[in-house]
Amino acid sequence: MKLYDECLTGVAELLLKYPVKRLNITDSPVWQDVGKNQIIFQNDTAFELGGGTLPALSSIALTDSEELVPCDEVLLIGDDLPDLTEDSPFARIAMLRVDENEMGSGDALYQAIRKIEYTRYHLNPEGYMMRISAFTHREVARISKSGLKKGLDFSKVGRLFIEKYKEQKQVRAVRLLFVTAPDFPYDRLGEIMEKSEKITKALDHLMKNVKMDCHSCSLKDVCEEVEALHDKDFPDK
Numbered sequence: 001m002k003l004y005d006e007c008l009t010g011v012a013e014l015l016l017k018y019p020v021k022r023l024n025i026t027d028s029p030v031w032q033d034v035g036k037n038q039i040i041f042q043n044d045t046a047f048e049l050g051g052g053t054l055p056a057l058s059s060i061a062l063t064d065s066e067e068l069v070p071c072d073e074v075l076l077i078g079d080d081l082p083d084l085t086e087d088s089p090f091a092r093i094a095m096l097r098v099d100e101n102e103m104g105s106g107d108a109l110y111q112a113i114r115k116i117e118y119t120r121y122h123l124n125p126e127g128y129m130m131r132i133s134a135f136t137h138r139e140v141a142r143i144s145k146s147g148l149k150k151g152l153d154f155s156k157v158g159r160l161f162i163e164k165y166k167e168q169k170q171v172r173a174v175r176l177l178f179v180t181a182p183d184f185p186y187d188r189l190g191e192i193m194e195k196s197e198k199i200t201k202a203l204d205h206l207m208k209n210v211k212m213d214c215h216s217c218s219l220k221d222v223c224e225e226v227e228a229l230h231d232k233d234f235p236d237k
Contacts, residue, residue, distance in 0.1 A: 004061035010192040023155040031156035049090035055186035057091040058139030059193035069097035074158030078181030091179040102170040
């Protein structure tokens with residue numbers, strides 16, 4: 001499954017220019033998932049990630065390449081949660097290695113991709129309240145003072161994300177990137193990952209055989225690329 005490999009390669013090349021910390025998730029204590037939408041009120045708010053007009057980017061890309069996603073890991077560029085004292089720009093990128101045979105093809109492939117992507121709507125780490133806009137792809141996280149006092153950090157949040165993603169039978173490994181560095185090129189990261197969403201939308205168009213004016217559609221080039229990659233990955237389907 002090579003549909004998103006260009007996005008993953010672009011992220012990897014961008015990360016070469018910045019100091020990346022690999023967080024310890026093996027020894028990280030299990031953090032509680034409260035299991036429902038939580039509300040963190042203002043009087044218990046320490047700060048927000050991506051609040052206001054700050055960058056707040058979230059995206060996902062899938063591959064079957066062990067080279068691109070070798071193992072479960074959580075990466076961080078910038079300060080960890082206990083070290084932040086004020087609102088910060090934010091990005092969270094999920095890079096997942098999946099079993100191509102479990103993903104299916106055609107509409108089943110599209111549905112599997114969306115189901116994996118929607119995992120984030122079913123995760124509620126204690127003290128970490130997410131506000132997600134599917135339309136703008138913004139993901140803001142409000143961090144509670146009480147959560148920080150209990151030891152909340154990105155290794156614990158990341159471990160919960162990984163465990164939740166891997167509840168999907170197709171997912172084999174998760175490489176999760178958090179960014180809070182103020183000088184990071186969030187715009188460039190957004191440009192790289194914007195193609196990921198376009199690829200998924202193009203796949204939906206193709207599988208539903210949507211009739212539209214391809215000459216005026218912004219997805220034309222992406223659709224042609226996705227169709228070629230899909231036929232290459234699934235030649236007999």
